[in-house]
Amino acid sequence: MISLGSGLDRLASFASASHRRACLLLVLLSLAAFLPGxxxxxxxDRDEPRFAQASKQMLETRDFVDIRFQDEARHKKPVGIYWLQAASVAAGEALGxxxxxxxxxxxxxxxxIGAIATVLLTYWALLAFVGARLALLGGALMAACVLLGVEARFAKTDALLAACAVATMGALARAWLDWTRSLAFVPSRWNWLVFWSATALGxxxxGPIVPMVWGLAMIVLAIRERSLRWFAPLRPGLxxxxxxxVVLPWFVAIAIKTGGNFFAESVGKDMLAKVGEGQEKHWGPPGLYLLLFFGTYWPSAALAAMAIPFAWVKRREPQILFLLAWIVPSWIVFEAVPTKLPHYVLPLYPAITALLLLALVNGGINRFRRGADLTAFLIVAVPAALVGVLLYGTWTLDRTLPWLALPVLxxxxxxxxxxxxxxxxxAFEGALWRGVVASLLLGAGVYGLAAPSLRGLKLSPRLAEAVQAVSCPNPExxxxxxxxPSLVFLVGTNLRMGADGSAAAAFLREPGCRVALVESRFLDGFRQGLAASGATPRLLTTIAGFNLNGGKRLEMSVYVRE
Incomplete structure (x- = not known):
């Protein structure tokens, strides 16, 4: 009988024998990691349905220049993700x-697609630093990374942004290591095209996030080398x-359409506001990303932390210097900015993976160092804590347990x-491969089996189902x-937002088929408004659930006047 360790070792040897096999295995691992759920x-809520709703409105209005959420201009990010989402939905419509x-x-x-590309591009980038077998492991570790798994399931920019970042840094690494004679092969003559195409898409x-990551790294390396001649093979002029x-046509179009308001909003009120203060209740102190790292980069974080002494000792070597230039300046920027979200540092995780693998192959991980075993036990403690929170949440919200998920978890x-x-x-390499398998199982259990049982979190889908159950077509x-925003996305762009119960009562007095969704705090004012008007709508159903964004339980009454 083949043990887990020997089976994984044989699989790694077989797949790393050719780039085609390695890429095929990484695609299969990515699908196994990202498809459950x-x-x-x-x-x-809230970011994902905001992106999706804006993309949906592009299809509804056929306006592919301006970005809007209902009647409000959404001038925060450029248009790339909205075009891609709209194209995906249009293809879905065409296919029925x-x-x-x-x-x-x-x-x-x-x-x-962006998450899978991040995994494959991590493999490609790591080939500049390590052999095919370890590069394959690095790609697998990115597929297993908790944060990338989350972003693969969210209709936002960040998985694609990570792919763009790792593509530019893989190309930049080849230029730098070729200059310092640390690269074992000659970079492709198309290396510049990878770099600038990924920059344009980013x-x-x-906006400026991808150029910021490679720009800060380039500045560090230029200061170290006292030259920028090593950058010349990337053909900066071309x-x-x-x-x-690539980018100028839309930027000109949006400037003309909005009279320059897009740039005032996106740069002045979004980007600079994040630098000045914690925006949208996402403030965090410096050091928060280091604290979150052990959860967001699981299962590799513990061993990666042990590679820090190795990186410090070898910091002047060209490979390590490049990786530190990739990680440290951008990490400092993200820590200094008051607005903090876990996915901001995702473009830096492939570089941390490369440092971990270089420490692995050069004997740079010392398991006898004080505190090493305690750090390594996070490989078990992090998923155990996640499972505990999940079980507590399902029982608290719905008085049930995810029975089908328990054996997998x-x-x-x-x-x-x-x-x-x-x-x-x-056996550090074997430990990391086992971590990949554990991550696949955890994702299948959490996303594929446990999450569907969390009915209490599905307020918007259940309210949308209630609206669809109304007998009259196309109700207001x-x-x-x-x-x-999820309710707007599921119910429709024309969903109205009432200020209080009396507004809902007045709304139901208007002619036509109408549905009012009234939260329990506003029922008294709603009933008083109905009594004054003499209207008698029908109570269709009452739906209770938990709003994660508000952090509280809600009870919604669905009234209909048909």
Whole structure:
């Protein structure tokens, strides 16, 4: 009988024998990591449905220049992700997907593709630093990374942005290491095209983030080398021209359409506001990303932390210097900015993976260092804590447990413990591969089996189902007390937002088929308004659930006047 360790070792040897096999295995691992729950998870407030709704409105209005959420201009990010999501939904409609415009997984397809691309591009980038077998492991570790798994399932920019960042840094690494004679092969003559194409796409996705990452790294390396001649093979003149050709048409169009307001909003009120203060209640102190790192980069974080002494000792070597230039300046910027979200540092995780693998191959991980075993036990402690929170949440919200998920979650913890034991035996590569398997099992259990049972979190889908159950076609709908973007996305762009119960009562007095969704705090004012008008709408149903954004339980009454 083949043990788990020997089976994984044989698989790694077989797949790393050719780039085609390695890429095929990484695609399969990515699909196994990212597909559970991909189609079944409800729209996750608030950012995801905002992106999806704006993309849906592009299809509704056929305006592919301006970006809007209902009647409000959404001038925060460039247009790239909205175009990709709209194209994905249009393809779904052409292929006959029912109710394609409110089918969230269609909007998530660009993120899924971006996450898979991040895994494959990590493998490609790591080939500049390590051999094929370890580069394969690095790609697998990115597929197993908790944060990338989350972003693969969200219809936002960040999985694609990570792919763009790692593409530019893989190309930049080849130019730098070739200059310092640390590269074992000659970079492709198309290396410059990878670099600037990824930069252009990154600009259309999220403005200056990708250029910031490679720009800060380039400055550090230029200071170290006292020269920028090593950058010349990337053809900056031709590359900048390519970027202008790609991005300038939309930037000119949006400037003309909005009279320059897009740039005032996106740069002045979004980007600079994040630098000045914690925006949208996302403030965090410096050091928060380091604290979150052990959860967001699981299962690799513990061993990566042990590679820090190795990186410090070898910091002047060209490979390590490049990786530190990739990580440290951008990390400092993200820590200094008051607005903090976990996904901001995702573009830096492939570089941390490379440092971990270089420490692995050069004997740079010392398991006898004080505190090493305690750090390594996070391989078990992090998923155990996640499972505990999940079980507590399902029981608290819905008085049930995810019975189908329990065996899979238990097996994930067993494999995570086996990973810890392999580390104790000094089999670091085997420990990391076992961590990949544990992550696949954990994702299947959490996203694929447990999340669907969290009915209490699905307020918007259940309210949308209630609206669809109304006998009259195309009703007008107003919501009071619950204003989440997911409800707009699922119910319709014309969903009205009422200020109080009397507004809902007045809304139901108007002619036509109408539905009012009234939160329990506003029921008294709603009933008083009905009594004054003499209207008698029908109570269709009452839906209770938990709003994660507000952090409180809600009870919504659905009234209909047919």
């Amino acid at each position: 991909f189609a079944g998870l409800q729209p996750f 997907v029912p109710q394609a415009r409110t089918t969230m997984w269609l909007y998530r397809l660009p993120s899924l 600009l259309l996705l999220k 590359g900048l021209l390519l970027c202008l050709i 238990a097996l994930a913890l067993v494999v995570a413990f086996r990973s810890f034991l392999a580390y104790r035996e000094g 709908v107003m919501t009071v007390g619950y204003r989440e």
